Amino acid sequence: MNPALAGASIVTAAQMRAAEVACFAAGVSQVALMERAARAVAQQVARFARSRPVLVLAGPGNNGGDGFGVAWVLAEWGYDVTVATLGQDWNGAAAVMRDRWTGPTTDLDDATPRPVLVDGLFGIGLTRPIAAPVRGRLATLAAAAELVVAIDVPSGSFADQDASDGVEADITVALGALKPCHVVGDTARCGHLILADLAIAVPGDTRLIARPVLHPPSRADHKYTRGLVIVIGGTMPGAARLAAGAAARGGAGYVVLASDDARVPFDAVVSRKPDAIAAMLADPKLGAVLIGPGLGRDDEARTRSEEAAASDCPLVIDGDALALASIDQLACRTAPTILTPHSGEFDRLFGTGGGNKLERTRDAARRSGAIVVHKGADTVIAAPDGQSIVAHPPAWLSTAGTGDVLAGIAAARLAASRDPMRAAIEAVWLHARAASLAGPAFVADGLAMHLPQAIAECL
Numbered sequence: 001m002n003p004a005l006a007g008a009s010i011v012t013a014a015q016m017r018a019a020e021v022a023c024f025a026a027g028v029s030q031v032a033l034m035e036r037a038a039r040a041v042a043q044q045v046a047r048f049a050r051s052r053p054v055l056v057l058a059g060p061g062n063n064g065g066d067g068f069g070v071a072w073v074l075a076e077w078g079y080d081v082t083v084a085t086l087g088q089d090w091n092g093a094a095a096v097m098r099d100r101w102t103g104p105t106t107d108l109d110d111a112t113p114r115p116v117l118v119d120g121l122f123g124i125g126l127t128r129p130i131a132a133p134v135r136g137r138l139a140t141l142a143a144a145a146e147l148v149v150a151i152d153v154p155s156g157s158f159a160d161q162d163a164s165d166g167v168e169a170d171i172t173v174a175l176g177a178l179k180p181c182h183v184v185g186d187t188a189r190c191g192h193l194i195l196a197d198l199a200i201a202v203p204g205d206t207r208l209i210a211r212p213v214l215h216p217p218s219r220a221d222h223k224y225t226r227g228l229v230i231v232i233g234g235t236m237p238g239a240a241r242l243a244a245g246a247a248a249r250g251g252a253g254y255v256v257l258a259s260d261d262a263r264v265p266f267d268a269v270v271s272r273k274p275d276a277i278a279a280m281l282a283d284p285k286l287g288a289v290l291i292g293p294g295l296g297r298d299d300e301a302r303t304r305s306e307e308a309a310a311s312d313c314p315l316v317i318d319g320d321a322l323a324l325a326s327i328d329q330l331a332c333r334t335a336p337t338i339l340t341p342h343s344g345e346f347d348r349l350f351g352t353g354g355g356n357k358l359e360r361t362r363d364a365a366r367r368s369g370a371i372v373v374h375k376g377a378d379t380v381i382a383a384p385d386g387q388s389i390v391a392h393p394p395a396w397l398s399t400a401g402t403g404d405v406l407a408g409i410a411a412a413r414l415a416a417s418r419d420p421m422r423a424a425i426e427a428v429w430l431h432a433r434a435a436s437l438a439g440p441a442f443v444a445d446g447l448a449m450h451l452p453q454a455i456a457e458c459l
């Protein structure tokens with residue numbers, strides 16, 4: 001998680017264009033906006049170029065216009081710059097930038113590599129894959145460069161798709177706002193991501209995660225107002241135990257582990273026999289129920305899962321309980337629901353239909369009426385109203401049991417606030433932060449120990 005980008009907006013190419021139009025309508029000229037973009041990119045190139053010769057690629061559209069602008073600014077600052085072009089006819093602001101550029105210019109076909117490559121071939125206007133010869137030239141020039149800086153998006157990446165193609169950049173300077181290709185899919189091709197916001201107002205319903213603000217307990221609080229969490233276990237009691245421990249360390253006031261296995265993660269977690277689940281679910285003091293970690297998929301698991309789904313309790317559904325759930329049943333719930341699928345569980349429940357991960361997760365939230373936490377290296381949290389948040393948790397979390405820990409934290413946060421979107425965001429942030437604090441190669445059993453420190457950072 002890059003703190004410099006915390007809370008940054010993520011917009012589609014169409015939303016970006018609409019925001020630009022609104023900016024023009026408010027009196028900013030196209031040339032002025034392109035000049036802002038060019039200066040912002042040139043500043044980043046200058047930070048890292050160390051006076052090395054620069055080759056700027058200028059494509060046929062406004063990304064190319066930005067490229068001419070970058071070349072013009074860098075040359076003014078004393079850099080040795082050459083421009084290689086793809087295309088002949090530039091319009092509007094791009095033509096103005098092209099005319100400002102009076103330095104050495106070649107065709108892309110004839111360009112020779114230089115240590116610093118600025119990629120202004122294609123931006124958000126890419127409509128089809130780049131033709132093989134051009135892709136080949138781009139790859140050759142990029143491979144021979146010591147530093148590749150992409151303007152807006154790495155050329156070849158479609159702004160609205162999971163990043164899966166395009167040049168591999170060391171630095172990408174996103175213009176105006178982040179786009180889906182910067183945050184979902186193989187985002188490594190963007191290299192170090194920098195946002196130049198250019199003072200354009202953009203929609204804010206999709207954002208990168210930011211550190212949540214948590215409130216310490218008040219003098220009037222007691223264990224039930226802090227949140228009573230029930231974790232329903234099953235055939236693999238260790239997973240439910242991990243989740244119960246994480247719920248307790250995640251700020252719950254009281255945690256009950258309903259499991260045939262009487263072992264608890266520590267004494268503060270209370271063990272109950274699961275034959276009393278119906279009575280437990282009817283407890284008006286109940287803050288949230290977690291079902292799924294270690295549940296299994298036998299008849300008993302199905303009964304417990306159906307009982308939980310049919311209850312009025314705020315519910316977190318994870319692991320095996322996701323395999324036992326149905327979208328119709330979820331959509332009928334009136335109490336808050338959080339689902340925490342990894343990609344396999346997500347595909348089984350919601351299908352493998354098209355769109356990027358953001359679109360698919362938003363669609364799943366709309367269909368199920370639940371908050372969906374679609375886990376992965378790019379975790380997407382989506383609400384039925386279209387609000388969505390993207391997080392990039394540490395890769396060290398890719399180890400057994402960390403999902404149970406996340407589900408436990410989500411239950412604790414849900415019991416505390418009863419607001420499932422807020423709870424999901426808090427849980428994902430705290431989980432990722434605890435992983436960072438745990439350092440490399442931790443085991444899931446030790447992860448929750450770092451939650452108090454992560455919580456302290458949010459007060």
Ligand SMILES: NC(=O)C1=CN([C@@H]2O[C@H](COP(=O)(O)OP(=O)(O)OC[C@H]3O[C@@H](n4cnc5c(N)ncnc54)[C@H](OP(=O)(O)O)[C@@H]3O)[C@@H](O)[C@H]2O)[C@H](O)CC1
Nearest residue numbers: 034037061062063122123124125126127128129130152176
């Ligand atoms: N967001 C901001 O605040 C600002 C962004 N700016 C920059 O503008 C680009 C978007 O510019 P746009 O002109 O819309 O698009 P591109 O430059 O990406 O490319 C469009 C041209 O490329 C042609 N095209 C598309 N795909 C291909 C392809 N595979 N092969 C060859 N040519 C292709 C397309 O023509 P077609 O009609 O053939 O599709 C266009 O000619 C944005 O990314 C920013 O860099 C502004 O500077 C202002 C601030």
Ligand SMILES: [K+]
Nearest residue numbers: 119122153155
């Ligand atoms: K580019």
